[in-house]
Amino acid sequence: MILKTDRLILRNYEPADWERVHIYGSNPDFSKYEVWGPNTLEDTKKFIADMVEQSKASPRYKFEFAICLKDNGLLIGGCGIRRETEMSQVANLGWAINPDFQNKGYATEAAKALIDFGLDQLNLAVMYATCDTRNIASFKVMEKLGMKRVGMIKGHLEIKGHKRDSYRYELPKS
Template identity: 40%
Template sequence: MNFRQGSTKIILREMEERDWEDVHKYASKEIVCQYQPWGPNNEQQTKDFVNEVLADAKKEGRTRFVFSIIDKENESMIGAGEFNIRDLANKTGEIGYIVNPDFWGNGIATEVAKLLIEFGFKQLQFHRIYATCDPRNIASSKVLEKVGMTKEGLLRENILLKDGWRDSFIFGILEQDL
């Protein structure tokens, strides 16, 4: 798939092998992965992640789409956006995003979330898209609300982190909500 989609600030394109160095710039930082079950990554873990993404992109019946976020101003890779097919029969997908902290506070995550939602509804013809986030991650909750997602509830202790179980807010949007 040769997907490329953009907004005023960014372009999303399929992740490439050479992106691992830019991925490592943020995936190796504690602040980036504080609400995640992974990281901070060493170089090998980052290379393994990118190789896994590349392998998933070649699978028949692909269910995972990971896009590099390219900053239009300096043409650098500054994060990743992900769309996962969770239930093909019921046309349901999940989005996620991660942005290099050097670019936080610039609306990048909001742009990425909008593009991922558009990808799910327009390209894949899905009915429902959802996202989860740690309740402590206020910035991510605000992004999901800003793009029109509705907070639907709380999943209790659904992800194991290094320091114990994590709850997750769940946000959703339906095709007719746009």
């Protein structure tokens, strides 16, 4: 499965992708708002193996994609759209961009492709995303996508030994 934008190709993960993913996945600063990370080499290889296996599921209701630059194929991040079940009309969105490629609009562009896929191919009624309330860059992407903040979830996640609050943003089908 491949989704294309003006500057990006979103494709299924491949076994060799672990090297590029590990560059940012092992970075402690990069994962400070996430329940995962920083990844060990084994963590990253397992993630890639799991994503490759997940892409073979049939029927498929979770889609995780490597984000690659269209002009040279370089993997710069990952994104996903995940329904809870095969029949669900609600899905969670997520993205991660290597810090070397942030602040260039790639997260917004990739997430927009996921939204279009969710509406056109999966016939979703609602897409949502959550982020740590301190992760300004992430919720700014959600706002650029037209998602609306619908709430704050107190103590939603335990991250690095501390309870964290999360914002939830939603985009209903119009």
